[in-house]
Structure formats: C-alpha cells, structure tokens
Amino acid sequence: MSLGRRGFLQFCLGAGAGITFSPLPWKLMDDSAIWTQNWPWTPVPPGGEVSIEKTACTLCPGGCGITVRKVKDRAIKIEGMKGHPINDGGVCLLGMSALYKLYGGARIKGPLKRAGKRGEGKWEQIPWNAAIAEISKELNQKRQDGLSHTVASMTGTDRGTVPQLFKRLLAAYGSPNVFTAPSLQDSERLALKLMQGDYASAGYDLENARYVVSFGASIIDGWGSPVRAFRAHTRWAEKAAEGAKLVQVEACLSNTAAKADTWLTIKPGTEAALALGLAHVIIKEKSYNKAFIRDYCLGFEDWQDSGGTVHKGFKQSVLKEYSPDAVSRITGVPADRISVIAREFAQAKGALAVWGRGKGTRPMAVHDIMAIHALNALVANINKPGGVTVLPDVTTVPWPSLVQDDIAKSGTKQPRVDRAGTDAFPLSESLFDQLPKLIKGGTGEYPLSVLLVHGANPYYTEHDRTAVAEALDRIPFIVSFSSRMDETANHADLILPNHTSLERYEDVPTPISSSLPVMSLSRPVVSPQCDTRHVGDSLIAIAKSLDGSVAESFPWDDYESLLKATLGDKWSVLEKEGYWKDEGYTPADWSQAFRNASGKFEFLATTLLAGAKSAKDCLPQYSRAKLKGEEFMYPLILIPCESMRLADGPVANSPLMTKTVADTVLKNDDLCVEVNPKTAIAHGLTDERMALLSTPKGKAKVKIHLFDGIQPGVVAIPTGLGHTAYDDYLKGKGVNSNDLIGMIEDEASGLDIAWGSRASLKSI
Numbered sequence: 001m002s003l004g005r006r007g008f009l010q011f012c013l014g015a016g017a018g019i020t021f022s023p024l025p026w027k028l029m030d031d032s033a034i035w036t037q038n039w040p041w042t043p044v045p046p047g048g049e050v051s052i053e054k055t056a057c058t059l060c061p062g063g064c065g066i067t068v069r070k071v072k073d074r075a076i077k078i079e080g081m082k083g084h085p086i087n088d089g090g091v092c093l094l095g096m097s098a099l100y101k102l103y104g105g106a107r108i109k110g111p112l113k114r115a116g117k118r119g120e121g122k123w124e125q126i127p128w129n130a131a132i133a134e135i136s137k138e139l140n141q142k143r144q145d146g147l148s149h150t151v152a153s154m155t156g157t158d159r160g161t162v163p164q165l166f167k168r169l170l171a172a173y174g175s176p177n178v179f180t181a182p183s184l185q186d187s188e189r190l191a192l193k194l195m196q197g198d199y200a201s202a203g204y205d206l207e208n209a210r211y212v213v214s215f216g217a218s219i220i221d222g223w224g225s226p227v228r229a230f231r232a233h234t235r236w237a238e239k240a241a242e243g244a245k246l247v248q249v250e251a252c253l254s255n256t257a258a259k260a261d262t263w264l265t266i267k268p269g270t271e272a273a274l275a276l277g278l279a280h281v282i283i284k285e286k287s288y289n290k291a292f293i294r295d296y297c298l299g300f301e302d303w304q305d306s307g308g309t310v311h312k313g314f315k316q317s318v319l320k321e322y323s324p325d326a327v328s329r330i331t332g333v334p335a336d337r338i339s340v341i342a343r344e345f346a347q348a349k350g351a352l353a354v355w356g357r358g359k360g361t362r363p364m365a366v367h368d369i370m371a372i373h374a375l376n377a378l379v380a381n382i383n384k385p386g387g388v389t390v391l392p393d394v395t396t397v398p399w400p401s402l403v404q405d406d407i408a409k410s411g412t413k414q415p416r417v418d419r420a421g422t423d424a425f426p427l428s429e430s431l432f433d434q435l436p437k438l439i440k441g442g443t444g445e446y447p448l449s450v451l452l453v454h455g456a457n458p459y460y461t462e463h464d465r466t467a468v469a470e471a472l473d474r475i476p477f478i479v480s481f482s483s484r485m486d487e488t489a490n491h492a493d494l495i496l497p498n499h500t501s502l503e504r505y506e507d508v509p510t511p512i513s514s515s516l517p518v519m520s521l522s523r524p525v526v527s528p529q530c531d532t533r534h535v536g537d538s539l540i541a542i543a544k545s546l547d548g549s550v551a552e553s554f555p556w557d558d559y560e561s562l563l564k565a566t567l568g569d570k571w572s573v574l575e576k577e578g579y580w581k582d583e584g585y586t587p588a589d590w591s592q593a594f595r596n597a598s599g600k601f602e603f604l605a606t607t608l609l610a611g612a613k614s615a616k617d618c619l620p621q622y623s624r625a626k627l628k629g630e631e632f633m634y635p636l637i638l639i640p641c642e643s644m645r646l647a648d649g650p651v652a653n654s655p656l657m658t659k660t661v662a663d664t665v666l667k668n669d670d671l672c673v674e675v676n677p678k679t680a681i682a683h684g685l686t687d688e689r690m691a692l693l694s695t696p697k698g699k700a701k702v703k704i705h706l707f708d709g710i711q712p713g714v715v716a717i718p719t720g721l722g723h724t725a726y727d728d729y730l731k732g733k734g735v736n737s738n739d740l741i742g743m744i745e746d747e748a749s750g751l752d753i754a755w756g757s758r759a760s761l762k763s764i
C-alpha cells in the first residue's frame with residue numbers, strides 16, 4: 001500500500017486524535033504513576049477506603065458525566081461516567097485536569113484584597129466577613145448615589161443556576177448590565193430565532209446523521225462535547241459502506257479534517273458562500289424537499305410587499321448570486337467539487353450541515369449561520385432522526401417573585417451600557433465585546449463603576465486583548481470569584497474564591513449540540529481544600545447584606561437549598577444517577593415546530609424586515625469580512641487554530657495537557673505558527689527559525705513550522721497559550737493569539753465575529 005503526503009498527514013493526525021480517546025494514555029499514566037511512586041517527593045495518597053462518586057464535569061460546556069475514584073477524602077482518578085447520555089464513559093484531557101485544578105498550583109486559598117497596583121500580584125488576605133463587607137459597602141454607596149445601574153456582572157455563560165443568581169442580584173439591586181462572555185450560542189440563538197422563532201440552542205442528532213458537512217466545526221477536536229462527537233464519528237466510519245460520510249470545510253488540516261472522508265480546503269471566512277453555492281446546485285437541480293419547502297417554509301419564492309414591490313426570495317437570490325463558478329472564486333473550492341458535494345448532500349439520508357468554527361465557542365455572523373442552516377431546510381432534515389432540532393430548556397421549579405424597590409426599578413430601566421437590546425442592536429441580549437470601544441471612546445451611555453466576574457476571564461479570552469484590558473482597567477472596582485489566579489483575578493481589587501468543580505454543587509443544563517434535553521449534577525466529591533466558598537453562597541450573603549429590598553429576593557439560607565428547591569423532583573434523580581434525561585423527548589412535527597408569527601421555517605427573516613436597509617438583508621447571505629490593515633503591509637491571513645490539547649477559554653491548561661502539546665506547536669517557550677512551504681519561499685521564511693508576526697493589532701515573535709496542510713497565504717496560530725497569570729506551568733509560554741486578532745463586528749447582532757486577521761511574517 002502506498003501512502004501519499006495527504007494519507008500520511010491523515011494517518012498521523014488521526015492517530016493523534018484517536019490516542020486522546022483510546023486507553024493508551026491511561027495505560028501510560030498508570031505506568032508512570034507506578035514508576036513515580038519511587039520518587040520520595042511524590043505525594044502518595046493515604047491508604048484507606050476506596051470509593052467512587054458520580055458527578056459532572058464543568059470545565060467546558062460539553063456536559064459530560066464523570067466518576068471520581070477516591071481514597072478516603074482524596075480524589076485520585078477521573079473517568080467518564082458509563083451510561084451518561086452525552087459521553088458514555090469517555091473523558092477528555094481537560095476533564096481529567098479537574099484533579100490539577102483541585103490540588104495544583106495557582107489556587108486562591110482564601111479571600112484577597114489588592115495591596116499593590118492592579119496586576120502587580122500583591123495581595124492582603126482578609127476574612128470572609130470583611131470581603132463581603134467590602135462589596136456591600138461599595139454597592140450600598142452606589143445605590144445611595146443613584147448609580148446602581150453602573151454596577152455590572154459578567155459570567156461565562158447565561159445557563160444554569162449561578163448565572164441566574166447573578167441576573168437576579170443585579171435586577172433586585174438595580175442594574176440592567178448583566179453580561180455573558182460572547183459565545184457561539186449568542187449568534188446561534190439569534191439565527192434560530194429568526195428562522196424558526198425559538199431563541200434556543202441547536203441540538204444535533206449526530207449519532208444518526210449519515211452525511212455531515214461541517215463548516216469549520218472541529219467535530220472531533222473539541223467541538224460541543226468532543227467525547228460524544230468522537231463516538232459519533234466512529235459510528236459514521238462503521239457505516240461508511242452505507243454512504244456515511246464527514247465532509248470537513250476548513251482552511252487547514254485539523255484533526256477533524258484529517259479524519260474526514262473529504263476535506264474541502266477553503267479561504268478562511270468564506271464558509272457561508274460555500275453553503276449558498278451548495279444550495280444553488282440543490283435548487284437548480286430541483287433536488288430539495290419540495291413538500292417541506294411548499295408547506296412549511298416562507299421566503300423561498302419571490303414575494304410582494306404591501307406596496308406591491310416584488311422581492312427576490314431565497315431561490316432566486318441564490319440562483320443569481322451563488323453559482324458554483326462564482327462561489328469558487330470567493331472560496332477557492334473548485335466548482336466541480338461544489339457540485340459533487342451538493343448532489344451527495346441532497347441525496348443522502350440524514351444529511352446534516354453543522355456550524356461553529358473550531359470548538360464552536362466564538363460567535364459567528366448571524367447570516368452565516370442562516371446560510372448553513374438553510375441547507376438543513378432544503379433537505380428537510382429538521383426535527384428528524386439524524387437532523388437538527390431546537391431543544392427546549394429542562395423545566396425547573398419557578399423561582400419566587402423578584403422584589404424591586406424604587407431604586408431597583410429605576411436602575412434596571414436605564415439603557416444597557418453595551419447597547420444590547422437598544423435600537424442599535426435590538427436582537428442581542430449581551431454584547432460584552434462592544435464595551436472596550438464604548439468605554440475607551442467615552443461613547444457609552446455612562447461609565448461602569450463595579451464589575452463582578454465569574455466563570456470568565458476577559459483579560460485573556462477576548463480579541464484585541466490590550467483594548468479590553470485598557471477598558472476594564474477604567475472600571476474602579478472589579479471583583480473576581482475565580483478559584484485560580486487567572487488574568488482577570490490578577491487585575492481584580494477583591495477576590496472571593498469559588499470552590500473548584502470537584503468541591504461544589506452545580507447544575508449542568510443541556511450541553512451544546514445535545515440531541516435531547518439532559519441535565520447533570522456536579523457535586524462536591526471532596527471537602528474544600530482551601531478557605532473558599534461556593535460563588536452562590538457568596539452572592540446570597542452579598543444580597544442579604546445590601547440595603548433596600550434586595551435581600552427579599554433571596555429567601556434561601558444557602559446555594560444548596562436554592563438548588564434543591566428549584567430543581568424540584570429532579571433533585572433526587574440527579575443525586576442518585578448524576579444526570580436526568582428526557583427519555584420521552586421527540587422533536588415537534590413540522591406543523592408545530594416553527595414558532596415565529598408565520599408558523600413556518602423562514603428563509604426570509606420577517607423579524608428583520610422592519611429595520612432592514614433592503615429585503616435582501618433578511619435572507620441568508622455571505623458578506624465579505626472587512627479585515628483591518630492594508631494588504632500590501634499585511635499580505636497574509638492569520639487564523640486561530642484550536643486544539644483539544646490546549647484549553648483556550650476561561651479554564652486554562654493543566655501541566656498534563658501542556659505536556660501533550662507537540663514540539664511543532666510549542667518549542668520550549670516559543671510558539672510555532674503553521675506556514676505552507678510555498679508561503680515560506682515567497683516571504684523568505686525558514687522552518688524552525690524565528691519570525692516577527694505582525695497584525696494591525698500587535699506583534700509577536702514566533703517560530704516557523706512548515707506544514708503542507710495549511711493553505712498558501714494563510715498562517716495558523718495555536719490558541720490557549722501566552723498566559724500572563726496562573727503558575728509557572730502556564731505563564732510566559734507562547735503567545736496569546738487574542739493579542740493579534742481584532743474585533744470584526746457583525747452588523748446584524750453587534751457580536752465580535754472575528755475569525756482571523758491580516759498579517760505579515762518577517763524572518764528575524
């Protein structure tokens with residue numbers, strides 16, 4: 001058998017992905033554990049009773065169930081929970097890292113008050129009652145000054161009980177400024193609201209899908225629950241003889257691209273154009289589901305407005321603008337390949353188009369998601385086995401009514417400082433990415449005075465990080481609830497450390513991409529190791545210490561009683577099994593599925609019509625991104641490259657994860673960027689030599705790694721490195737890609753949809 005270059009790359013990368021889920025690393029770890037027992041300084045767990053506890057992993061939105069093996073009160077091993085509806089026994093490297101988060105470095109051992117300049121790392125330890133009193137004094141003063149609306153919170157997600165507690169605290173106190181870290185969910189929910197009338201997340205029946213076109217989603221490398229997606233991929237491979245297939249659309253040869261049946265290399269940021277090119281072929285050849293389009297869709301055909309003007313529908317718009325030749329010029333994908341993929345997609349049973357670049361954590365343009373989702377509508381694979389569905393939230397017991405005094409009522413009526421929900425961005429609920437621009441330019445409605453941060457690390461994770469840091473530094477009082485000394489905690493004025501994931505209760509709502517409603521319960525499996533408190537308990541204590549009617553909205557003694565009360569009869573199931581799933585869930589049939597005013601799947605988003613410049617703006621479409629910088633100065637395109645071995649969200653890498661990173665990604669402390677050999681020749685770059693990477697947002701010294709699996713003219717930079725906080729295992733290693741990539745604003749939502757940047761590379 002001959003093995004060509006592509007085959008070789010597939011083999012190597014596929015093996016890498018496979019190893020992540022295979023028993024091999026665990027065996028090696030067992031071996032090294034046995035070996036290291038001979039080191040005198042290795043901590044040896046005490047002998048004693050062994051027990052196994054069920055809990056849920058909260059280190060990413062994947063929602064996996066895990067089991068923790070313990071000796072007495074010492075957690076010693078984490079494994080995937082067998083039978084869990086999401087991961088059924090699998091666990092990823094990050095999930096295993098919970099032990100390190102519990103026992104490893106950079107833990108904040110008790111409440112801290114800043115003693116030096118911001119970011120200097122000088123702290124004074126204070127007791128809990130003093131920490132609560134500090135916040136209480138600050139917040140009460142703002143209420144007295146009529147400035148309650150200048151207090152804001154930022155959480156990593158808006159799902160689950162803790163984010164709801166933050167929302168409630170701000171509402172009872174008197175501020176509308178509740179932010180969540182920007183995520184794919186923000187844009188996905190908007191797209192689904194526009195097309196299907198539900199502001200909700202998409203669920204994919206990956207297990208039963210048979211022809212999956214992934215528009216940049218790293219299906220087996222960190223997207224959704226990677227453990228679940230990897231299993232689904234194994235099933236597709238088993239069904240290959242029946243035509244099961246994964247088509248990966250991506251600019252570089254990621255693990256997912258390497259394992260895919262077809263890898264379509266594409267110019268970065270043009271995925272929506274490709275989706276519309278596929279739609280063109282399907283429509284032109286009349287291979288779409290005509291009954292579904294006729295009976296359950298709106299805006300496919302041309303239509304007439306109340307003034308009698310005729311507007312193009314989706315069909316004519318796509319036929320006119322997105323021929324394979326035109327799309328080939330935009331995307332770089334050959335026209336004949338576009339036609340072949342379109343035909344296969346239209347003919348397959350269980351054809352599924354998936355959005356969400358990389359791990360699917362960053363927002364995308366709303367119209368891009370609409371373009372990709374339009375493919376699911378053309379083949380009518382909505383609310384069917386192997387298709388996409390809009391998942392309902394798991395029902396819980398309603399919370400007691402919110403009590404608001406006059407200050408709270410007046411404060412919450414103020415406009416949000418990020419302009420979400422205003423005339424500027426009427427559809428969006430939270431636009432944290434707008435803040436740097438607004439705060440720095442002084443164009444916000446008013447300055448913020450206090451920021452409470454939980455489960456987010458904006459000083460590290462947001463694009464144009466320098467601008468974010470400058471803007472946040474202008475907020476006089478920042479409170480962090482982090483359990484580890486991340487970049488944001490390091491810039492805070494006060495830290496009220498939360499328990500780590502293995503020390504606390506947490507409800508884990510239906511994870512991203514799940515095909516049925518699921519809830520899991522993260523539980524304290526060991527006693528708190530430090531003088532930390534559950535963030536929910538801290539919030540309840542803060543609420544009870546505030547003036548006015550704030551405390552009346554918080555009748556619970558502590559977070560655990562709140563969780564028990566609101567989870568109702570699900571609590572006992574969650575306690576026993578570790579998860580609850582809606583066994584009988586079946587997606588609504590098409591006559592009930594679409595909950596917008598038309599009751600139909602809307603290719604033409606009628607909600608947008610009133611404020612749109614033209615009717616065309618209400619259809620799925622591709623818009624060329626306006627990248628900053630001149631092409632002659634920045635002739636290359638820089639794209640972020642995500643990996644399962646590098647956590648790049650609010651939870652950072654453990655030393656174990658960093659140890660698995662290849663030398664071609666991080667060599668000593670130098671970050672390597674992937675460059676095609678043709679690019680290297682054109683720009684005078686040499687393999688393994690240092691170069692200066694410049695973008696309109698910053699510069700960084702990087703090492704060149706020549707790689708055939710990246711398009712000429714494109715440079716891939718790994719994400720998840722370049723920390724300036726945490727411990728010696730993370731700090732100062734590599735470069736933070738967010739320093740080099742600036743914001744690209746989505747006109748429809750105001751979200752930052754940046755997928756890359758113009759760049760240059762010069763040998764040094």
Ligand code: SF4
Binds near residue numbers: 059092225
């Ligand atoms: S995929 Fe996410 S939730 Fe699942 S084990 Fe890994 S980190 Fe935990």
